[in-house]
Amino acid sequence: MDLNALKAALEASPENVPLLLLIAQEHLDRFDLDEADSYLKKATQLQPGHAKVQLLAARLSSLQGHISEAIVRLEALCQKFPEMAEAWLFLASLTVSEGDGPLARGYYEKAVAIDPNLKNDKLLTDIIQAGGASSTRKSGHSEPATNKSLSNGHIESGPFFEGDHFEDDGIPSLDGVLARDLEVDFQLRSDRKFEDVGGMSMVKDEIRMKIIHPLKNPKLFEQYGKKAGGGVLLYGPPGCGKTLMSLATAGEIQSTFLSVGLHQILNMYIGESESRLHDIFQLARRHNPCVLFFDEIDALAADRRDMRQSAGRHLINQFLSELDGAGAHNDGILVLGATNAPWHVDNAFLRPGRFDRIIFVPPPDLEARIEIARICSREKPVIEFSAEEFARKTEGFSGADIRSAFDRATEEALQEALQRGGQIVPITGKKLLKAVKNVRPSTRKWFESARNYALYANQDGLYDDILKYLKMNHS
Ligand SMILES: Nc1ncnc2c1ncn2[C@@H]1O[C@H](COP(=O)(O)OP(=O)(O)OP(=O)(O)O)[C@@H](O)[C@H]1O
């Protein structure tokens, strides 16, 4: 929605409550909590008893992390307007986030009875997981599913509405819900180094400045009032070295490196995933200095407007408050994020202060392709090979495409070697160029959609680097 247009309309009728609410809502969606608050206050002064005003006030409280306050507001609202399905549903989602499944189940059923369109499988599953298989509490032994009982043995992550895990009433049974992986990966060591990454010199410099130099020269940095840490978000087409770069950072620094699988956190219960995320940041703080890496950060920060009242929203808010909340002590922590879909990342993440550098990682240029070709031919019997010539023939290739050409040529040589009874057959430049012909550069497709976002959704010039790249390379 066009916020400016709404605000212009408000100037014409400053006491228009529905308009004030629309604007407040829009700000809430954008996580501008202070702005939302000021519009809501105006609306409250004008019409304190308005149901929607109260609903939005509850949303604001929950986004501010005041969950109990939000719940109290909603309980009052539901009592006063018992037909307000949205309010019941919101109450259900907050109640389950507080861990009370059975109570949440009751609220959920009220919401759905009023408005069947509000059925929400995800929420229902979360409720069931929190012990809300039915809305009535069984006295004594209704045991809520605990972390421990779920994490026995290897458990696959993924969708759990599968096969015949449904009870008669179509509600997934706890067996189905068990199919989750609750482990989070912490990668503490890596043997990659910056020299294993071709090109990306800007990214390397940024990481050096933020964590490597400050750790090596703490006194010097202190003199300039600079501390180790900060946030860097890498974005760009697939296969161009974002993940590799993070592994190389891990190898470069002699300190802790935590790589967090967001998909796994997302698979947790509402409420639990937030506290897990908090635990992870706390762990990083305890191990400071440290690099905290979130790959495919769009998974977490996806712009889930439709989920604003449920799990995704809470987790995003938790993440934001960990990044820059007043109580966050993030000195010495470098938060590194990577994504190839920055447009799906919640806007709030892209604002200054969250990640202080948002860096476009383009496909490797000629120089970088030469470097990558050299990296790929290390420790292999490569002969009669010109990295320059190879690089010139691989325009538009990602690092991964280049590696794939090397893999093909290597396999061919190996096959011949096997046929010759184990005699070494070299990987020739000719074989490599032949392999190049069979690899299709994979970055073009990404640029097709990136171009649209850069042209039509280029807020604050965020994607100027993409446009610059396109101008140089595709026109
Ligand atoms: N700049 C590079 N230098 C050396 N190797 C590279 C480079 N970029 C990519 N590669 C090779 O391609 C593989 C895949 O790259 P990587 O996983 O880092 O891509 P990515 O940018 O994270 O992609 P995605 O967006 O799909 O996650 C790497 O493991 C490496 O072998």
Ligand SMILES: [Mg+2]
């Ligand atoms: Mg990656």
